[in-house]
Amino acid sequence: MxxxxxxxxxxxxxxxxxxxxxxxxxxxxxxxxxxxxxxxxxxxxxxxxxxxxxxxxxxxxxxxxxxxxxxxxxxxxxxxxxxxxxxxxxxxxxxxxxxxxxxxxxxxxxxxxxxxxxxxxxxxxxxxxxxxxxxxxxxxxxxxxxxxxxxxxxxxxxxxxxxxxxxxxxxxxxxxxxxxxxxxxxxxxxxxxxxxxxxxxxxxxxxxxxxxxxxxxxxxxxxxxxxxxxxxxxxxxxxxxxxxxxxxxxxxxxxxxxxxxxxxxxxxxxxxxxxxxxxxxxxFNPISPISVPYPQTWSGEEKDLSSWTGNDLQTEALQKLYQVGERVRLCSDRALKRDWLCLQSSDHFHYMTTKPWNGFTVYPNYESPYDAFTNYMNVLADFMDRVKGQFPSSIENEELNALLTTINNQESKINELEKKLLSTSPTD
Incomplete structure:
Protein backbone atom coordinates (compact mmCIF):
# COMPACT_ATOMS: atom_id res chain seq x y z
CA MET A 1 0.00 0.00 0.00
CA PHE A 284 10.51 -0.29 4.95
CA ASN A 285 14.06 -1.40 4.34
CA PRO A 286 16.42 0.57 2.08
CA ILE A 287 16.37 -0.60 -1.51
CA SER A 288 19.94 0.63 -2.10
CA PRO A 289 22.52 3.04 -0.65
CA ILE A 290 22.98 6.56 -1.99
CA SER A 291 26.31 8.37 -2.00
CA VAL A 292 26.40 12.08 -1.15
CA PRO A 293 30.08 13.07 -0.81
CA TYR A 294 29.36 16.82 -0.82
CA PRO A 295 26.62 18.62 1.13
CA GLN A 296 23.31 18.97 -0.69
CA THR A 297 20.26 21.05 0.30
CA TRP A 298 16.71 21.60 -0.93
CA SER A 299 17.50 25.12 -2.16
CA GLY A 300 17.77 26.40 -5.72
CA GLU A 301 18.47 24.58 -8.94
CA GLU A 302 21.92 23.47 -7.83
CA LYS A 303 20.70 21.94 -4.53
CA ASP A 304 23.99 22.93 -2.90
CA LEU A 305 25.18 25.38 -0.25
CA SER A 306 25.55 28.32 -2.62
CA SER A 307 22.48 30.13 -1.27
CA TRP A 308 24.42 30.57 2.00
CA THR A 309 28.07 30.28 0.98
CA GLY A 310 28.06 31.33 -2.68
CA ASN A 311 29.83 34.70 -2.47
CA ASP A 312 32.65 36.44 -0.61
CA LEU A 313 30.24 38.30 1.67
CA GLN A 314 28.75 35.09 3.01
CA THR A 315 32.09 33.34 3.29
CA GLU A 316 33.60 36.24 5.23
CA ALA A 317 30.66 36.44 7.64
CA LEU A 318 30.60 32.68 8.29
CA GLN A 319 34.34 32.44 8.85
CA LYS A 320 34.32 35.36 11.27
CA LEU A 321 31.39 33.92 13.19
CA TYR A 322 32.59 30.36 13.59
CA GLN A 323 36.18 31.23 14.43
CA VAL A 324 35.03 32.22 17.92
CA GLY A 325 32.94 29.11 18.52
CA GLU A 326 35.41 27.43 20.89
CA ARG A 327 35.69 30.58 22.99
CA VAL A 328 31.92 31.05 23.21
CA ARG A 329 31.45 27.49 24.44
CA LEU A 330 33.84 28.23 27.29
CA CYS A 331 31.87 31.31 28.36
CA SER A 332 29.33 31.34 31.16
CA ASP A 333 27.62 34.56 30.03
CA ARG A 334 24.02 33.52 29.23
CA ALA A 335 23.30 36.62 27.13
CA LEU A 336 26.41 35.99 25.06
CA LYS A 337 25.47 32.37 24.49
CA ARG A 338 21.95 33.31 23.41
CA ASP A 339 23.31 35.87 20.94
CA TRP A 340 25.67 33.20 19.63
CA LEU A 341 22.70 30.98 18.82
CA CYS A 342 20.64 33.76 17.24
CA LEU A 343 23.51 34.94 15.05
CA GLN A 344 23.98 31.44 13.63
CA SER A 345 20.54 31.22 11.97
CA SER A 346 21.06 30.45 8.29
CA ASP A 347 18.67 33.26 7.28
CA HIS A 348 21.26 35.96 8.05
CA PHE A 349 23.56 34.51 5.40
CA HIS A 350 20.73 33.88 2.97
CA TYR A 351 19.96 37.60 3.02
CA MET A 352 23.49 38.18 1.67
CA THR A 353 23.04 36.01 -1.39
CA THR A 354 23.41 37.55 -4.82
CA LYS A 355 21.41 34.71 -6.36
CA PRO A 356 17.69 34.99 -7.14
CA TRP A 357 15.70 33.38 -4.37
CA ASN A 358 12.14 32.91 -3.25
CA GLY A 359 12.46 31.74 0.33
CA PHE A 360 9.55 31.36 2.72
CA THR A 361 10.98 33.80 5.23
CA VAL A 362 9.88 37.39 4.85
CA TYR A 363 12.78 39.37 3.41
CA PRO A 364 13.91 41.97 5.97
CA ASN A 365 14.28 45.63 5.18
CA TYR A 366 17.69 45.50 3.53
CA GLU A 367 18.32 47.45 0.36
CA SER A 368 20.76 44.87 -1.00
CA PRO A 369 22.85 41.84 -0.01
CA TYR A 370 25.67 44.28 0.73
CA ASP A 371 23.41 46.16 3.12
CA ALA A 372 22.56 42.88 4.87
CA PHE A 373 26.27 42.04 5.08
CA THR A 374 27.22 45.43 6.51
CA ASN A 375 24.53 45.31 9.17
CA TYR A 376 25.40 41.75 10.19
CA MET A 377 29.13 42.47 10.35
CA ASN A 378 28.55 45.50 12.58
CA VAL A 379 26.61 43.27 14.96
CA LEU A 380 29.25 40.57 14.72
CA ALA A 381 32.04 43.07 15.49
CA ASP A 382 30.36 44.02 18.76
CA PHE A 383 29.66 40.37 19.56
CA MET A 384 33.29 39.40 18.97
CA ASP A 385 34.49 42.24 21.21
CA ARG A 386 32.32 40.80 23.98
CA VAL A 387 33.79 37.35 23.41
CA LYS A 388 37.30 38.80 23.58
CA GLY A 389 36.32 40.40 26.89
CA GLN A 390 35.73 36.88 28.23
CA PHE A 391 38.70 35.24 26.52
CA PRO A 392 41.21 37.74 25.08
CA SER A 393 42.65 37.01 21.66
CA SER A 394 46.09 36.77 23.33
CA ILE A 395 45.02 33.37 24.63
CA GLU A 396 46.14 30.84 22.05
CA ASN A 397 43.89 28.07 20.78
CA GLU A 398 46.18 25.50 22.39
CA GLU A 399 45.51 27.05 25.81
CA LEU A 400 41.78 27.08 25.10
CA ASN A 401 41.87 23.42 24.10
CA ALA A 402 43.73 22.54 27.28
CA LEU A 403 41.18 24.47 29.34
CA LEU A 404 38.31 22.77 27.54
CA THR A 405 39.86 19.36 28.19
CA THR A 406 40.15 20.19 31.88
CA ILE A 407 36.50 21.31 32.03
CA ASN A 408 35.32 18.16 30.23
CA ASN A 409 37.34 15.96 32.56
CA GLN A 410 35.85 17.76 35.55
CA GLU A 411 32.31 17.26 34.21
CA SER A 412 32.99 13.55 33.64
CA LYS A 413 34.32 13.20 37.16
CA ILE A 414 31.30 15.02 38.62
CA ASN A 415 28.90 12.78 36.66
CA GLU A 416 30.77 9.70 37.82
CA LEU A 417 30.63 10.79 41.47
CA GLU A 418 26.91 11.66 41.19
CA LYS A 419 26.18 8.17 39.86
CA LYS A 420 28.11 6.60 42.75
CA LEU A 421 26.24 8.77 45.23
CA LEU A 422 22.87 7.75 43.80
CA SER A 423 23.78 4.06 43.80
CA THR A 424 24.90 4.15 47.44
CA SER A 425 22.15 6.42 48.84
CA PRO A 426 19.77 4.66 51.25
CA THR A 427 16.25 3.91 50.04
CA ASP A 428 13.13 5.01 51.93
Missing part, protein backbone atom coordinates in the same frame (compact mmCIF):
# COMPACT_ATOMS: atom_id res chain seq x y z
CA UNK A 2 1.30 3.46 -0.89
CA UNK A 3 1.81 6.00 1.87
CA UNK A 4 2.37 9.75 2.08
CA UNK A 5 4.90 11.25 4.48
CA UNK A 6 4.11 14.91 5.18
CA UNK A 7 6.90 16.92 6.77
CA UNK A 8 6.77 20.65 7.57
CA UNK A 9 9.66 22.94 8.47
CA UNK A 10 8.72 25.55 11.08
CA UNK A 11 11.32 28.27 11.42
CA UNK A 12 11.43 32.03 11.88
CA UNK A 13 14.67 33.98 12.36
CA UNK A 14 15.41 36.49 15.08
CA UNK A 15 15.54 39.59 12.86
CA UNK A 16 18.33 42.08 13.50
CA UNK A 17 17.72 45.77 13.98
CA UNK A 18 19.58 48.47 12.08
CA UNK A 19 22.92 48.39 13.82
CA UNK A 20 25.31 51.23 12.94
CA UNK A 21 29.07 51.23 13.09
CA UNK A 22 29.17 53.85 15.86
CA UNK A 23 27.02 51.59 18.07
CA UNK A 24 29.75 48.95 18.27
CA UNK A 25 30.96 48.73 21.86
CA UNK A 26 28.03 50.66 23.33
CA UNK A 27 24.88 48.74 22.35
CA UNK A 28 24.79 44.99 22.94
CA UNK A 29 21.16 44.39 22.00
CA UNK A 30 20.87 43.42 18.34
CA UNK A 31 17.23 42.56 17.64
CA UNK A 32 14.30 44.39 16.08
CA UNK A 33 11.59 43.54 18.60
CA UNK A 34 8.86 45.37 16.73
CA UNK A 35 9.62 43.59 13.45
CA UNK A 36 9.91 40.23 15.21
CA UNK A 37 6.59 40.65 16.99
CA UNK A 38 4.81 41.78 13.85
CA UNK A 39 6.32 38.98 11.77
CA UNK A 40 5.53 36.24 14.29
CA UNK A 41 1.98 37.36 14.93
CA UNK A 42 1.20 37.82 11.25
CA UNK A 43 2.46 34.38 10.23
CA UNK A 44 0.93 32.77 13.31
CA UNK A 45 -2.50 34.15 12.45
CA UNK A 46 -2.30 33.58 8.69
CA UNK A 47 -0.57 30.18 8.70
CA UNK A 48 0.49 28.33 11.85
CA UNK A 49 -2.64 28.64 13.97
CA UNK A 50 -5.26 27.93 11.26
CA UNK A 51 -3.11 25.16 9.80
CA UNK A 52 -2.69 23.53 13.20
CA UNK A 53 -6.45 23.74 13.84
CA UNK A 54 -7.10 22.18 10.46
CA UNK A 55 -4.63 19.34 10.98
CA UNK A 56 -6.00 18.67 14.46
CA UNK A 57 -9.52 18.39 13.02
CA UNK A 58 -8.24 16.10 10.24
CA UNK A 59 -6.51 13.80 12.72
CA UNK A 60 -9.60 13.57 14.90
CA UNK A 61 -12.07 13.09 12.05
CA UNK A 62 -9.84 10.38 10.52
CA UNK A 63 -9.44 8.66 13.92
CA UNK A 64 -5.70 9.23 13.85
CA UNK A 65 -5.10 8.00 10.32
CA UNK A 66 -3.95 11.38 9.02
CA UNK A 67 -0.37 11.91 10.18
CA UNK A 68 2.26 14.61 9.76
CA UNK A 69 5.71 15.52 11.06
CA UNK A 70 7.29 18.83 12.04
CA UNK A 71 10.71 20.18 12.84
CA UNK A 72 10.43 23.42 14.80
CA UNK A 73 13.67 25.33 15.34
CA UNK A 74 14.56 26.44 18.85
CA UNK A 75 14.70 30.07 17.71
CA UNK A 76 11.12 29.78 16.39
CA UNK A 77 10.01 28.29 19.71
CA UNK A 78 11.59 31.21 21.57
CA UNK A 79 9.77 33.68 19.33
CA UNK A 80 6.47 31.84 19.84
CA UNK A 81 6.95 31.86 23.61
CA UNK A 82 7.57 35.60 23.54
CA UNK A 83 5.02 36.81 21.00
CA UNK A 84 2.52 34.01 20.26
CA UNK A 85 2.41 31.37 23.03
CA UNK A 86 -0.88 30.08 21.64
CA UNK A 87 1.12 28.57 18.75
CA UNK A 88 3.03 26.34 21.19
CA UNK A 89 -0.24 25.38 22.86
CA UNK A 90 -1.64 24.34 19.47
CA UNK A 91 1.42 22.17 18.79
CA UNK A 92 0.98 20.59 22.23
CA UNK A 93 -2.58 19.65 21.23
CA UNK A 94 -1.22 18.03 18.09
CA UNK A 95 1.42 16.16 20.11
CA UNK A 96 -1.27 14.68 22.35
CA UNK A 97 -2.99 13.02 19.37
CA UNK A 98 -0.11 10.59 18.84
CA UNK A 99 -0.36 11.18 15.08
CA UNK A 100 2.36 13.84 14.91
CA UNK A 101 6.10 13.26 14.93
CA UNK A 102 8.53 15.98 15.98
CA UNK A 103 11.79 15.80 14.04
CA UNK A 104 15.18 16.85 15.41
CA UNK A 105 17.30 19.60 13.87
CA UNK A 106 19.80 22.24 15.00
CA UNK A 107 18.47 24.54 17.70
CA UNK A 108 19.18 27.77 15.82
CA UNK A 109 18.58 26.45 12.29
CA UNK A 110 22.30 26.89 11.73
CA UNK A 111 25.03 25.78 9.34
CA UNK A 112 27.05 24.28 12.18
CA UNK A 113 27.07 20.82 10.54
CA UNK A 114 29.32 22.29 7.85
CA UNK A 115 31.40 24.78 9.86
CA UNK A 116 31.58 23.60 13.48
CA UNK A 117 30.88 19.91 14.21
CA UNK A 118 31.16 20.35 17.97
CA UNK A 119 28.59 23.15 17.90
CA UNK A 120 26.40 20.98 15.67
CA UNK A 121 26.32 18.17 18.23
CA UNK A 122 25.52 20.56 21.08
CA UNK A 123 22.71 22.27 19.16
CA UNK A 124 21.05 19.00 18.17
CA UNK A 125 21.06 17.88 21.81
CA UNK A 126 19.74 21.26 22.93
CA UNK A 127 16.94 21.07 20.38
CA UNK A 128 16.00 17.52 21.39
CA UNK A 129 15.88 18.52 25.05
CA UNK A 130 13.66 21.52 24.23
CA UNK A 131 11.21 19.39 22.23
CA UNK A 132 11.01 16.91 25.09
CA UNK A 133 10.41 19.65 27.67
CA UNK A 134 7.64 21.25 25.62
CA UNK A 135 5.91 18.29 23.98
CA UNK A 136 6.90 15.29 26.07
CA UNK A 137 8.48 13.35 23.19
CA UNK A 138 12.09 12.75 22.25
CA UNK A 139 12.80 13.05 18.48
CA UNK A 140 14.05 9.91 16.74
CA UNK A 141 14.25 11.26 13.18
CA UNK A 142 16.69 13.94 12.06
CA UNK A 143 16.42 16.63 9.41
CA UNK A 144 19.25 19.11 9.14
CA UNK A 145 18.89 22.83 8.48
CA UNK A 146 17.57 23.37 4.94
CA UNK A 147 17.95 19.61 4.43
CA UNK A 148 21.73 19.84 4.37
CA UNK A 149 22.97 16.28 4.02
CA UNK A 150 26.17 14.46 3.15
CA UNK A 151 27.68 11.09 3.99
CA UNK A 152 29.92 12.73 6.58
CA UNK A 153 27.11 14.71 8.21
CA UNK A 154 24.92 11.61 8.31
CA UNK A 155 27.70 9.77 10.12
CA UNK A 156 27.83 12.50 12.78
CA UNK A 157 24.06 12.32 13.13
CA UNK A 158 24.14 8.52 13.41
CA UNK A 159 26.76 8.77 16.16
CA UNK A 160 24.29 11.00 18.04
CA UNK A 161 21.76 8.18 17.98
CA UNK A 162 19.62 8.95 14.91
CA UNK A 163 19.24 6.32 12.21
CA UNK A 164 16.46 7.94 10.16
CA UNK A 165 17.15 11.12 8.20
CA UNK A 166 15.35 13.32 5.71
CA UNK A 167 16.97 14.99 2.72
CA UNK A 168 16.34 16.27 -0.79
CA UNK A 169 15.64 13.83 -3.61
CA UNK A 170 17.97 15.76 -5.90
CA UNK A 171 18.60 14.51 -9.42
CA UNK A 172 22.38 14.70 -9.17
CA UNK A 173 22.24 12.25 -6.24
CA UNK A 174 19.42 9.93 -7.28
CA UNK A 175 20.05 10.05 -11.03
CA UNK A 176 17.50 7.76 -12.66
CA UNK A 177 16.24 6.48 -9.30
CA UNK A 178 12.85 7.50 -7.94
CA UNK A 179 12.56 9.46 -4.67
CA UNK A 180 9.61 7.25 -3.72
CA UNK A 181 11.68 4.64 -1.89
CA UNK A 182 13.67 4.41 1.32
CA UNK A 183 17.41 4.58 0.70
CA UNK A 184 20.45 3.81 2.84
CA UNK A 185 23.67 5.53 3.78
CA UNK A 186 26.63 4.80 1.52
CA UNK A 187 28.64 3.00 4.23
CA UNK A 188 26.46 2.81 7.37
CA UNK A 189 23.78 0.21 6.63
CA UNK A 190 21.79 1.05 9.77
CA UNK A 191 20.93 4.54 8.48
CA UNK A 192 17.70 5.00 6.51
CA UNK A 193 17.22 8.04 4.29
CA UNK A 194 13.87 9.45 3.15
CA UNK A 195 14.20 11.60 0.04
CA UNK A 196 11.89 14.49 -0.72
CA UNK A 197 9.71 14.19 -3.81
CA UNK A 198 10.60 17.54 -5.34
CA UNK A 199 7.77 17.65 -7.86
CA UNK A 200 4.88 16.89 -5.53
CA UNK A 201 6.30 19.08 -2.77
CA UNK A 202 6.84 22.08 -5.04
CA UNK A 203 3.48 21.56 -6.75
CA UNK A 204 1.87 22.39 -3.42
CA UNK A 205 4.41 24.83 -1.94
CA UNK A 206 5.15 26.90 -5.04
CA UNK A 207 2.78 26.15 -7.92
CA UNK A 208 -0.55 25.65 -6.18
CA UNK A 209 -1.90 29.13 -6.99
CA UNK A 210 0.02 29.66 -10.25
CA UNK A 211 -2.58 30.13 -12.97
CA UNK A 212 0.05 29.69 -15.68
CA UNK A 213 0.96 26.20 -14.45
CA UNK A 214 -0.18 23.54 -16.88
CA UNK A 215 -1.69 21.44 -14.06
CA UNK A 216 -3.61 24.30 -12.45
CA UNK A 217 -5.81 23.87 -10.48
CA UNK A 218 -4.32 21.22 -8.23
CA UNK A 219 -6.97 19.24 -6.38
CA UNK A 220 -6.70 16.52 -3.75
CA UNK A 221 -8.26 14.10 -6.22
CA UNK A 222 -5.63 14.94 -8.85
CA UNK A 223 -2.74 14.58 -6.38
CA UNK A 224 -3.96 11.16 -5.24
CA UNK A 225 -4.43 10.03 -8.84
CA UNK A 226 -0.79 10.88 -9.56
CA UNK A 227 0.37 8.88 -6.55
CA UNK A 228 -1.91 5.94 -7.36
CA UNK A 229 -0.68 5.81 -10.97
CA UNK A 230 2.99 5.60 -9.95
CA UNK A 231 4.82 2.30 -10.31
CA UNK A 232 3.48 -0.35 -7.95
CA UNK A 233 6.93 -0.73 -6.35
CA UNK A 234 7.00 2.97 -5.38
CA UNK A 235 5.51 3.01 -1.89
CA UNK A 236 6.77 6.13 -0.06
CA UNK A 237 5.85 9.64 -1.22
CA UNK A 238 7.72 12.19 0.86
CA UNK A 239 6.16 15.65 0.63
CA UNK A 240 8.35 18.11 2.51
CA UNK A 241 7.86 21.90 2.62
CA UNK A 242 7.96 25.01 4.78
CA UNK A 243 4.87 25.27 6.97
CA UNK A 244 4.32 28.87 5.85
CA UNK A 245 3.28 27.43 2.49
CA UNK A 246 -0.14 26.86 4.03
CA UNK A 247 -1.78 30.23 4.49
CA UNK A 248 1.22 32.52 3.99
CA UNK A 249 2.85 31.67 0.70
CA UNK A 250 -0.34 30.09 -0.62
CA UNK A 251 -2.99 32.47 0.66
CA UNK A 252 -6.31 31.23 2.08
CA UNK A 253 -8.17 32.59 -0.94
CA UNK A 254 -6.16 30.23 -3.16
CA UNK A 255 -8.09 27.30 -1.65
CA UNK A 256 -5.04 25.78 0.05
CA UNK A 257 -6.91 24.96 3.27
CA UNK A 258 -9.73 23.27 1.39
CA UNK A 259 -7.14 21.30 -0.58
CA UNK A 260 -5.41 20.04 2.56
CA UNK A 261 -8.74 19.22 4.22
CA UNK A 262 -9.80 17.04 1.28
CA UNK A 263 -6.65 14.89 1.33
CA UNK A 264 -7.71 12.15 3.82
CA UNK A 265 -10.97 11.37 2.05
CA UNK A 266 -9.31 11.18 -1.37
CA UNK A 267 -6.47 9.07 0.05
CA UNK A 268 -8.96 6.64 1.56
CA UNK A 269 -10.77 6.38 -1.78
CA UNK A 270 -7.46 5.45 -3.45
CA UNK A 271 -6.24 3.14 -0.65
CA UNK A 272 -3.36 5.49 0.22
CA UNK A 273 -2.27 5.96 3.84
CA UNK A 274 -0.34 8.61 5.77
CA UNK A 275 2.76 7.84 7.82
CA UNK A 276 5.37 9.61 9.91
CA UNK A 277 9.09 9.21 9.08
CA UNK A 278 9.62 6.96 12.10
CA UNK A 279 6.80 4.66 10.99
CA UNK A 280 8.20 4.45 7.49
CA UNK A 281 11.66 3.62 8.83
CA UNK A 282 10.18 0.73 10.83
CA UNK A 283 8.15 -0.62 7.94
Missing amino acids: KTICFYFQVHLPMQLKRYRFFEIGSDHYYYDDFANEANVQRIANSSFLPANRLILDMIRSSHGKFKVSFSISGIALELFEQYAPEVIDSFKELAETGSVEFVAETYSHSLAAVFDPEEFVQQVKMHSDTIYELFGVRPTTFRNTEMIYSDEIAQMVYEMGYSTMLTEGSKHVLGWKSPNFVYGHSYIPQVKVLTRNMKLSDDIAYRFSDWSWSEFPLTAEKLMSWIKSAEESEKVFSIFMGYQSIGERQRPESGIFEFIKALPLQALANKITFSTPAEIAKK
